[in-house]
Amino acid sequence: MICSSQDPSAMPPASLVHMLWNAPQPNHCTTTRVAQVTSAHGAEQRRLTEFAAIMNDPCTQNIVQKTLTLPYPSFEHRVSPLNPFGLAADYLGEPEPGPEHPIVLHSSLGVAWIARDEVNAHSGWIDRWKVLIQATSGGDRWLPRLIWSDPGPFVSPPGEACTGSYLVAALCDSAAEARALVTYMRTRFFRFLVARRRVTQRNTPSVFRFVPDLPLDRFWSDAALESHFDLDPAEKATIERFVRGWPAPLR
Helix, strand or coil: CEECCCCCCCCCCCCEEEEEECCCCCCEEEEEEECCCCCECCCEEEECCCCCCCCCCHHHHHHHHHHHHCCCCEHHHHCCCCCCCCCCCCCCCECCCECCECEEEEECCEEEEECHHHCCCCHHHHHCEEEEEECECCCCCCCCECCCCCCCCEEECCCEEECCCEEEEEEECCHHHHHHHHHHHCCHHHHHHHHHHCCCCECCHHHHCCCECCCCCCCCCHHHHHHHCCCCHHHHHHHHHHECCCCCCCC
16 A cells, blocks of 8 residues: 655655555554655554554654653644634724724734624633734745745734634733744744644644643743754754744744
């Protein structure tokens, strides 16, 4: 049986995973990885039920396993459902702020203003610090990828909402926590783990399942994350090969 990775955003060109089913061991198979149509890497045993998607690279599997070893909850539980404020993606709002529509509205069309009573869901979130991320992100076609489209995650202060073009990545208790979260989300490490779960351009809550929900009492860098999760040189190189650094400074 020959099977391509279920995560096309992470698969190098012309890479295939060859799987030979091993009947005596249920839920296991022998995998042999062939990259760039060159010599095969060593065969190894895989447990098919370990992850929701097949990891096409041993280093990728090791990285995910290391993040799951430490006792952190999944970041998935912090991410809002789709259309967090109950406003359609094409909801327009008003072009200028006013006393009757003071709430900033982020949409794919830009920034507009709406009345508080126009919000159909989670109206209490308007008054919270939060981080927004696009509900759909194309990233890049070629390696290394950005994973998310510009502007990527950004801080949304109290007094703001968004249409279904965005997700609330997390609610925060302060501006400092929101800025620390944006810094974390922009790391190669965070985006690499998102790409392991994302098989379309949709940023659903489930694509954040492999990401550990780390304490935001500091600004995490890739170097700090690599040390914290004890990544070896090959694992660091794997992340850098698939994900490029975020180009914009934190505002």
